[in-house]
Amino acid sequence: MKKIEVKILNPNAITGAEKTMALAAKITQHGHEIKSMYDLLEFYNKNPSPKFIEAMTELPHPTLQKFAVINVAIVGASRRFLAQITRHQNEVKFMSASLQYSNYGGQADFVTPYEIINTPYESYFLESCQASMEKYQSIANEGFDHDTAGYVAPQALRNILLISATPFQWKHMIHQRTCRRNTDETRYVMLLIWEQLYRACPELFGPETTGAFCLQGKCREGKMSCRFPYIKGETPSEILDIDFSKIRRLNNED
Numbered sequence: 001m002k003k004i005e006v007k008i009l010n011p012n013a014i015t016g017a018e019k020t021m022a023l024a025a026k027i028t029q030h031g032h033e034i035k036s037m038y039d040l041l042e043f044y045n046k047n048p049s050p051k052f053i054e055a056m057t058e059l060p061h062p063t064l065q066k067f068a069v070i071n072v073a074i075v076g077a078s079r080r081f082l083a084q085i086t087r088h089q090n091e092v093k094f095m096s097a098s099l100q101y102s103n104y105g106g107q108a109d110f111v112t113p114y115e116i117i118n119t120p121y122e123s124y125f126l127e128s129c130q131a132s133m134e135k136y137q138s139i140a141n142e143g144f145d146h147d148t149a150g151y152v153a154p155q156a157l158r159n160i161l162l163i164s165a166t167p168f169q170w171k172h173m174i175h176q177r178t179c180r181r182n183t184d185e186t187r188y189v190m191l192l193i194w195e196q197l198y199r200a201c202p203e204l205f206g207p208e209t210t211g212a213f214c215l216q217g218k219c220r221e222g223k224m225s226c227r228f229p230y231i232k233g234e235t236p237s238e239i240l241d242i243d244f245s246k247i248r249r250l251n252n253e254d
Contacts, residue, residue, distance in 0.1 A: 001111055001185055002250050003158070006192045009071040014200045017068030017167050022048035024064050025056050053203040065168035065204075066091065070197070072163050077189050078111035080155035084186050085163070088173050093164040099150030105140055108133045110156040114184040117246055129154045170197060171210050178239075179212040180226040188244055195236040207233055 008014070023044045027034070034040050048056075056064055074081075086094050110129040116122050132154045139149040165173065170193070176182075177190040197205040213220045214229035230239060241248050 001114055001117070001188055001244075002247050003109070004074070004076040004111070004185075004189060004192070006072060006074050006189065006196060008196050008200065009073055009162075010069075011200055013068050013070050014167075014197070014204070017065070017070070018048055018053050018201065018204065019044055020067040021056055021064045021167075022046075022052060024067060050203045053201070054206070054208075057204055057209050062168045065171070066166045069164050069166055070170060072165075072193055072196075074161045074163065074189060074193075076109075076111070076158045077161060078156050078185060079153070079159050080111075080183070081185050081189055082159050082161060083155070084183065085161075085173070085177070085189075088165075088169070088176075091166055091169045092173070095162040097160040099153060100145075100147040103140075103146050104133065104150075104153065104157065105137045108136075108153075109158045110154065111158055111185060112156070114188070114244065114246070125156075129156050133157075167204060171205070174205075174210050175213055178236075179214075179221070180228050180230075181221065181224065184244075188240070188247070191236045191240050191244075195240065198236055207235055211236070211239075 023040070026043050027040075030043070034043070082096055086096075108129075110126060112122055112125060116125055132152050135152045136149045139152065140146060174190055174194045174197075177186050178194065180187065182190075194205065194210060198207075198210070207215045209216070211234075212230055215232060215234065217232075219225040219229060
């Protein structure tokens with residue numbers, strides 16, 4: 001998990017989301033004042049205050065948060081993460097490296113599960129993954145295509161992924177996938193994404209409205225709760241430093 005990286009590809013979209021969200025709210029409340037396109041653009045070009053954005057984010061009106069798209073690149077997460085995150089299909093788009101077209105022979109790298117990093121099982125795990133990719137190469141050498149060979153590729157195989165989603169859907173994915181009931185890698189990747197979104201716009205992506213539901217008061221999983229809630233107000237950076245200290249320490253050493 002150490003080599004996983006995430007990056008917002010269009011950070012200006014967050015500023016655009018703030019302005020459009022503010023405009024959408026003003027249209028509903030001040031429509032009678034807009035007589036021309038000039039009037040509308042005058043509303044749009046006024047940068048909304050942080051307090052206004054925070055207030056709009058807390059409204060039970062998700063449409064306000066659906067007028068912009070934020071694109072995020074993820075390099076190095078596993079294909080197991082891919083299988084989990086792509087269950088979010090509503091207003092979310094994905095583009096992944098393809099086992100059908102990409103040739104991973106001699107190019108494979110793997111995500112080590114967090115619990116076995118720096119344990120005796122880490123080398124055993126990586127040897128097992130490498131053995132699977134040797135079978136991959138053997139099948140390809142027999143004349144079969146990469147798509148066929150890809151069936152023996154391990155879930156730990158690193159991948160490249162682009163995700164495009166509205167602010168509302170990013171918040172929804174972060175709500176669900178930073179919960180401690182998720183696998184460590186999925187939670188780690190989504191915390192990294194939330195960390196960047198929070199830095200870009202704390203009013204829109206603050207812990208008051210983003211992050212696992214326990215951060216806003218009460219777990220929604222009922223009897224399926226992890227029974228290990230986050231502390232109210234914890235930021236993604238604080239959670240990463242505590243829950244993924246091994247990786248954060250290794251990254252700092254680099």
